[in-house]
Amino acid sequence: MTKTWTGLGIGTKNSDGEWLEMHFSEKNISSNDLDCSEDHLKKIIVNDSEAPSSVPEAYLKLHLLSYRLVKPNETNLDGIFGILKNVVWSSEGPFSIDDFKIAQYEARKMDKHILVHSVDKFPRMTDYVTLSDVRIADANRVRLGAYLGSGTTVMHEGFVNFNAGSLGEAMIEGRISQGVLIGDKTDIGGGASTMGTLSGGNDVRISLGKNCLLGANSGLGIPLGDRCTVEAGLYITASSKIEIVNNDGNISGTVKASELSSKSDLLFIRNSLTGSIQCRPNKKVIGLNEELHSND
Amino acid sequence: MTKTWTGLGIGTKNSDGEWLEMHFSEKNISSNDLDCSEDHLKKIIVNDSEAPSSVPEAYLKLHLLSYRLVKPNETNLDGIFGILKNVVWSSEGPFSIDDFKIAQYEARKMDKHILVHSVDKFPRMTDYVTLSDVRIADANRVRLGAYLGSGTTVMHEGFVNFNAGSLGEAMIEGRISQGVLIGDKTDIGGGASTMGTLSGGNDVRISLGKNCLLGANSGLGIPLGDRCTVEAGLYITASSKIEIVNNDGNISGTVKASELSSKSDLLFIRNSLTGSIQCRPNKKVIGLNEELHSND
Amino acid sequence: MTKTWTGLGIGTKNSDGEWLEMHFSEKNISSNDLDCSEDHLKKIIVNDSEAPSSVPEAYLKLHLLSYRLVKPNETNLDGIFGILKNVVWSSEGPFSIDDFKIAQYEARKMDKHILVHSVDKFPRMTDYVTLSDVRIADANRVRLGAYLGSGTTVMHEGFVNFNAGSLGEAMIEGRISQGVLIGDKTDIGGGASTMGTLSGGNDVRISLGKNCLLGANSGLGIPLGDRCTVEAGLYITASSKIEIVNNDGNISGTVKASELSSKSDLLFIRNSLTGSIQCRPNKKVIGLNEELHSND
Numbered sequence: 001m002t003k004t005w006t007g008l009g010i011g012t013k014n015s016d017g018e019w020l021e022m023h024f025s026e027k028n029i030s031s032n033d034l035d036c037s038e039d040h041l042k043k044i045i046v047n048d049s050e051a052p053s054s055v056p057e058a059y060l061k062l063h064l065l066s067y068r069l070v071k072p073n074e075t076n077l078d079g080i081f082g083i084l085k086n087v088v089w090s091s092e093g094p095f096s097i098d099d100f101k102i103a104q105y106e107a108r109k110m111d112k113h114i115l116v117h118s119v120d121k122f123p124r125m126t127d128y129v130t131l132s133d134v135r136i137a138d139a140n141r142v143r144l145g146a147y148l149g150s151g152t153t154v155m156h157e158g159f160v161n162f163n164a165g166s167l168g169e170a171m172i173e174g175r176i177s178q179g180v181l182i183g184d185k186t187d188i189g190g191g192a193s194t195m196g197t198l199s200g201g202n203d204v205r206i207s208l209g210k211n212c213l214l215g216a217n218s219g220l221g222i223p224l225g226d227r228c229t230v231e232a233g234l235y236i237t238a239s240s241k242i243e244i245v246n247n248d249g250n251i252s253g254t255v256k257a258s259e260l261s262s263k264s265d266l267l268f269i270r271n272s273l274t275g276s277i278q279c280r281p282n283k284k285v286i287g288l289n290e291e292l293h294s295n296d
Numbered sequence: 297m298t299k300t301w302t303g304l305g306i307g308t309k310n311s312d313g314e315w316l317e318m319h320f321s322e323k324n325i326s327s328n329d330l331d332c333s334e335d336h337l338k339k340i341i342v343n344d345s346e347a348p349s350s351v352p353e354a355y356l357k358l359h360l361l362s363y364r365l366v367k368p369n370e371t372n373l374d375g376i377f378g379i380l381k382n383v384v385w386s387s388e389g390p391f392s393i394d395d396f397k398i399a400q401y402e403a404r405k406m407d408k409h410i411l412v413h414s415v416d417k418f419p420r421m422t423d424y425v426t427l428s429d430v431r432i433a434d435a436n437r438v439r440l441g442a443y444l445g446s447g448t449t450v451m452h453e454g455f456v457n458f459n460a461g462s463l464g465e466a467m468i469e470g471r472i473s474q475g476v477l478i479g480d481k482t483d484i485g486g487g488a489s490t491m492g493t494l495s496g497g498n499d500v501r502i503s504l505g506k507n508c509l510l511g512a513n514s515g516l517g518i519p520l521g522d523r524c525t526v527e528a529g530l531y532i533t534a535s536s537k538i539e540i541v542n543n544d545g546n547i548s549g550t551v552k553a554s555e556l557s558s559k560s561d562l563l564f565i566r567n568s569l570t571g572s573i574q575c576r577p578n579k580k581v582i583g584l585n586e587e588l589h590s591n592d
Numbered sequence: 593m594t595k596t597w598t599g600l601g602i603g604t605k606n607s608d609g610e611w612l613e614m615h616f617s618e619k620n621i622s623s624n625d626l627d628c629s630e631d632h633l634k635k636i637i638v639n640d641s642e643a644p645s646s647v648p649e650a651y652l653k654l655h656l657l658s659y660r661l662v663k664p665n666e667t668n669l670d671g672i673f674g675i676l677k678n679v680v681w682s683s684e685g686p687f688s689i690d691d692f693k694i695a696q697y698e699a700r701k702m703d704k705h706i707l708v709h710s711v712d713k714f715p716r717m718t719d720y721v722t723l724s725d726v727r728i729a730d731a732n733r734v735r736l737g738a739y740l741g742s743g744t745t746v747m748h749e750g751f752v753n754f755n756a757g758s759l760g761e762a763m764i765e766g767r768i769s770q771g772v773l774i775g776d777k778t779d780i781g782g783g784a785s786t787m788g789t790l791s792g793g794n795d796v797r798i799s800l801g802k803n804c805l806l807g808a809n810s811g812l813g814i815p816l817g818d819r820c821t822v823e824a825g826l827y828i829t830a831s832s833k834i835e836i837v838n839n840d841g842n843i844s845g846t847v848k849a850s851e852l853s854s855k856s857d858l859l860f861i862r863n864s865l866t867g868s869i870q871c872r873p874n875k876k877v878i879g880l881n882e883e884l885h886s887n888d
Contacts, residue, residue, distance in 0.1 A: 010700045025697050040701055086431055088422075091387060091683060093705035097428045104426075105321050108306045109336055113389035115413070116422035117707070120433045126680075126708035130696075132689045135678055137712045138732040140434040141452050156733055156751050157767060159452050175453060175486050190767050190785050191809075193486050193512040193528070216785040217487075217811050217827055219513050219529050232785070233811050233827025235513055235529025240568040254569065272832040273846065275571010275867015382727055384718075387683060393724045400722075401617050404602045405632055409685035411709070412718035416729045436730040437748050455748050471749060471782050489782050489808040489824070513783075515809050515825050531809055531825025536864040550865065571867015 003048045005069070006034045007060040008041040014096035019055035020087050021094050023128055024063045031069075051078035058083050062122075062145035062162060066129040072147050072163045072181055073205075084121035091115040094123075122162055146176075149184065157190045174214060183210035189232065193219035204238065209264065222257050225264030229282050234270050236277065242268070245280040255279075299344045301365070302330045303356040304337040310392035315351035316383050317390050319424055320359045327365075347374035354379050358418075358441035358458060362425040368443050368459045368477055369501075380417035387411040390419075418458055442472075445480065453486045470510060479506035485528060489515035500534065505560065518553050521560030525578050530566050532573065538564070541576040551575075595640045597661070598626045599652040600633040606688035611647035612679050613686050615720055616655045623661075643670035650675050654714075654737035654754060658721040664739050664755045664773055665797075676713035683707040686715075714754055738768075741776065749782045766806060775802035781824065785811035796830065801856065814849050817856030821874050826862050828869065834860070837872040847871075 007029045011022030028034065028041070036043040044056045048070060052058040058080050064070045088100040092114050095103060100116075107114050117140065118124070125146050126139040135153045136142050142154055145162025151169030154160060158172035165176060168184025174192030182188065192214040194206050207223045214220055215232030222238050230236060240257040260266060260279060267282035303325045307318030324330065324337070332339040340352045344366060348354040354376050360366045384396040388410050391399060396412075403410050413436065414420070421442050422435040429446045432438050438450055441458025447465030450456060454468035461472060464480025470488030478484065488510040490502050503519045510516055511528030518534050526532060536553040556562060556575060563578035599621045603614030620626065620633070628635040636648045640662060644650040650672050656662045680692040684706050687695060692708075699706050709732065710716070717738050718731040725742045728734050734746055737754025743761030746752060750764035757768060760776025766784030774780065784806040786798045799815045806812055807824030814830050822828060832849040852858060852871060859874035 012703075023696075023700050025693070038701075086428075088426055091707065093703075097426055100426055101321070104319075108319050109334075111308075111389075113423070115387065116420070116426065117413075117435050117709075118433055119422055119426060119435070120431050122433075124708070126711055127705070130680055130689055130692055130708065130711060132678075135712050137710055137714075139709045139711070140436065140732065177486075190769075191487055191513070191783055195512065195528070215827075216787065217513060217783070217809060221528070231827075232787070232813065232829055233529075233825075235511075235527075237528055242568065270571070270867075272834065272869045275566075275862070277568045382724075384722055393722055396722055397617070400615075404615050405630075407604075407685075409719070411683065412716070412722065413709075413731045414729055415718055415722060415731070416727050418729075436732065473782075487783055487809070491808065491824070513809060517824070531807075531823075533824055538864065566867070571862075573864045 003031055003070075005046050005048075005060065005064060006030055006032070007044045007046075007063065008034055008036050008038075009044055009056060009059065010040055011042060011056060011059070012094050014085075015099050016096075018085070018096075020085055020096065021123060022056045022059040024060060026067055026129075029060070029063060029067065029069065046075075048075040051076045052080060052083055055083060055085065059144075063129060065145045065147050065163060065165075066125050066131075068131075068147060068149075071167070072165060073179060077145075077163055081121060086119065086121055087123070088116055089118040089120065089123055089127075091117075125160075147181075155190070158188065161196075168210070173216070174218075177206070180206045182208040183212070183226065185210055186212040188214050189216035189218060191217045192230075193235070195219070195221040195237070204258070204261070207262075209262075222261045224266070225262050227264055227282055228266045229268065231267075231269040234268060234277065236268055240277055243271075243276050243278045245278050247281055249280075251278075299327055299366075301342050301344075301356065301360060302326050302328070303340045303342075303359065304330055304332050304334075305340055305352060305355065306336055307338060307352060307355070308390050310381075311395050312392075314381070314392075316381055316392065317419060318352045318355040320356060322363055322425075325356070325359060325363065325365065342371075344371040347372045348376060348379055351379060351381065355440075359425060361441045361443050361459060361461075362421050362427075364427075364443060364445075367463070368461060369475060373441075373459055377417065382415060382417055383419070384412055385414040385416065385419055385423075387413075421456075443477075451486070454484065457492075464506070469512070470514075473502070476502045478504040479508070479522065481506055482508040484510045485512035485514060487513045488526075489531070491515070491517040491533070500554070500557070503558075505558075518557045520562070521558050523560055523578055524562045525564065527563075527565040530564060530573065532564055536573055539567075539572050539574045541574050543577055547574075595623055595662075597638050597640075597652065597656060598622055598624070599636045599638075599655065600626055600628050600630075601636055601648060601651065602632055603634060603648060603651070604686050606677075607691050608688075610677070610688075612677055612688065613715060614648045614651040616652060618659055618721075621652070621655060621659065621661065638667075640667040643668045644672060644675055647675060647677065651736075655721060657737045657739050657755060657757075658717050658723075660723075660739060660741075663759070664757060665771060669737075669755055673713060678711060678713055679715070680708055681710040681712065681715055681719075683709075717752075739773075747782070750780065753788075760802070765808070766810075769798070772798045774800040775804070775818065777802055778804040780806045781808035781810060783809045784822075785827070787811070787813040787829075796850070796853065799854075801854075814853045816858070817854050819856055819874055820858045821860065823859075823861040826860060826869065828860055832869055835863075835868050835870045837870050839873055841872075843870075 007024045009022035009024045088095040122143040125142045125144045133150045137156045141159045143162045146160040147165035149166040149168040155173040159175040161178040171187040173190040174188035177196030209226035213229045218230045219235035238258040303320045305318040305320045384391040418439040421438045431449045433452045437455045439458045442456040443461035445462040445464040451469040455471040457474040467483040469486040470484035473492030505522035509525045514526045515531035534554040599616045601614035601616045680687040714735040717734045717736045727745045729748045733751045735754045738752040739757035741758040741760040747765040751767040753770040763779040765782040766780035769788030801818035805821045810822045811827035830850040
């Protein structure tokens with residue numbers, strides 16, 4: 001957590017001379033020192049253990065994540081919401097809100113239309129970082145600072161927040177909240193939800209191990225181990241009470257979902273006749289995921 | 297409902313001379329009369345009690361909502377779907393569909409690409425109205441005519457239709473249907489659904505009071521009072537039968553969900569062992585929402 | 593399945609001279625031969641029974657679907673994922689990933705911003721095909737190759753993959769997976785999921801007949817006949833066990849959901865007191881859909 005990074009960036013300021021954003025090419029980031037030979041480049045230094053103290057520093061840290069130079073939760077991002085400004089992201093580049101209103105009015109008088117695709121503190125990852133081994137079907141759904149493992153596809157309904165993502169190949173058709181990490185060959189089904197620590201009402205960080213499947217429209221409020229499946233449409237919160245079904249199909253007891261945290265080889269379903277949530281040994285996950293990853 | 301508004305707008309016509317859209321700067325809208333001193337501006341007058349009768353009038357009313365000059369359901373929008381045209385919203389501005397096909401072919405011959413982000417009657421709010429105290433992560437998800445209270449954040453999975461929105465600070469990560477209003481410090485979780493009067497099969501307008509939480513992937517088919525919570529993943533329709541659980545944890549009876557309409561301090565869950573939908577007194581809503589609003 | 597099509601297209605190559613994409617105007621596609629009179633046009637011939645063997649051929653087939661010249665599952669698309677390249681779709685047109693990194697760096701040095709709305713094998717339909725009788729609120733959600741019947745509206749939360757879509761008028765506010773077809777006057781509610789053959793873990797192709805309604809946040813893992821309704825929030829998988837409730841309201845037996853495949857006039861709900869999934873005769877579907885289609 002004490003690695004130091006140097007970046008040479010090109011950025012945009014508002015009309016008051018304050019930084020709005022900064023772009024770093026991959027070749028202009030290093031854990032060694034870098035020469036700043038070009039006039040348009042600004043040199044920035046950050047340390048993984050220290051919180052960012054400016055917009056350029058925050059942007060360098062977000063680039064580190066998206067270039068896979070640091071993993072989620074490995075670089076200190078404390079206070080980043082306070083540092084980043086609310087920016088109008090437009091077809092003519094980034095603006096402060098006040099600057100944009102003037103620019104828009106002047107453009108309309110000339111019969112020109114400036115389009116605004118976002119008004120937010122965080123930009124889209126793809127406007128800053130493009131990776132050759134990743135697909136992102138709808139760029140609006142992945143923030144700069146997302147960490148997407150090699151071979152990951154984020155489909156149209158997928159979403160990945162900053163400081164969150166996939167450690168390996170993954171199919172992401174649901175939402176990966178801030179801080180959430182998923183393992184290699186894990187699939188987040190269409191519309192599936194992972195609870196963030198901010199919105200879940202508890203302090204446990206959600207994660208999924210390898211070869212897991214969250215079914216479409218399902219949801220997860222506990223961390224999972226490897227080779228777990230949550231049935232389509234089922235939402236498991238940390239306080240859900242769950243029947244344990246053994247290999248013989250008999251119910252052997254009842255536990256709170258949080259007691260199953262981080263365990264492997266589990267299948268979660270809602271019994272469609274009794275309405276109870278049940279957990280049983282998971283048997284068929286591997287084949288399913290191979291099919292999913294061959295295509296989408 | 298009888299207030300009169302004057303607006304000075306700049307608009308676009310198709311090749312037949314018909315209005316496609318019109319933009320109004322905030323300074324060019326007033327409840328008093330306005331001088332139209334600039335040639336490129338067109339003067340428009342509307343009244344809250346009268347339905348719009350033209351594209352410019354409809355656009356002025358949609359701007360009134362997004363600038364928070366009138367609240368949802370306070371200005372007459374009858375017949376707006378019949379008035380607005382289906383527009384190709386492109387990187388070169390708005391086109392009629394026929395005009396666009398010609399423009400696109402000519403552009404491609406010159407090796408230029410015109411991008412189309414929407415083909416719809418309603419434009420994105422952010423291309424017309426930007427507010428300094430609101431964030432909209434994905435501009436495609438908020439229509440012009442949305443009313444977003446000060447401090448509101450619409451995250452990537454959030455959606456707000458025209459004539460709908462938030463009266464105060466809100467975190468919107470789910471869908472706010474046409475006509476739906478939510479109160480101050482209320483949170484709509486990721487993927488949560490609010491039933492519109494058009495799609496719900498009934499005539500009750502959905503609303504949520506203050507300090508409510510719709511959990512992720514939940515849904516709501518009745519209006520709620522203040523300080524209510526719907527558990528993640530639970531969809532309540534007006535005809536759902538619900539067990540009432542009292543402070544002692546005992547089931548005291550069963551009601552239709554519609555009988556609980558607009559009541560306050562309720563927690564709705566699905567019992568994860570019996571599968572029944574239950575309603576009980578809500579005790580912990582405040583702290584949860586404060587956490588959510590400090591960040592996202 | 594043996595029809596032959598000729599198209600005259602305009603396309604883009606990467607810096608290695610490989611095709612990235614190709615656009616076909618509707619007038620430049622025919623089931624007869626076409627003269628290639630203009631220098632910038634490239635002539636392409638495909639056959640419905642043969643798989644595409646190049647990027648231009650794949651693009652012609654995707655255009656055939658979106659122009660409604662062939663229906664989903666009627667033209668051979670085998671191997672299309674292997675043929676299409678991962679493209680950076682940007683405000684300056686399509687790029688290979690390597691070419692884009694250079695273009696982006698050069699642009700930033702000039703204080704210009706190139707925006708990237710997608711990094712994917714498939715482009716947005718609306719950048720290629722616009723239909724006068726269809727609305728697509730968020731263009732990022734409909735891939736080229738989608739088949740949208742006359743009168744179809746795809747709302748902001750709707751999604752339609754290539755080789756999938758609606759045969760007639762439809763309201764699509766949920767996700768239509770690859771291969772899935774829905775009939776005339778059928779509505780897919782907000783956030784509703786249809787299981788693709790790739791993600792469902794089984795080989796049955798999902799479809800919905802006419803006048804069906806998938807409620808908001810519901811999901812479907814079996815094909816439905818006509819006039820079926822799935823309650824908001826209910827996910828039916830092929831292996832769900834379902835209670836059959838007859839006209840008198842009595843439970844007459846239990847079946848696997850897959851046994852109800854393609855049957856008509858069914859209403860699926862989860863009993864909110866017992867938690868069981870139930871199927872009963874559907875009685876009120878028509879009126880509901882008429883309301884929905886008059887507006888959105």
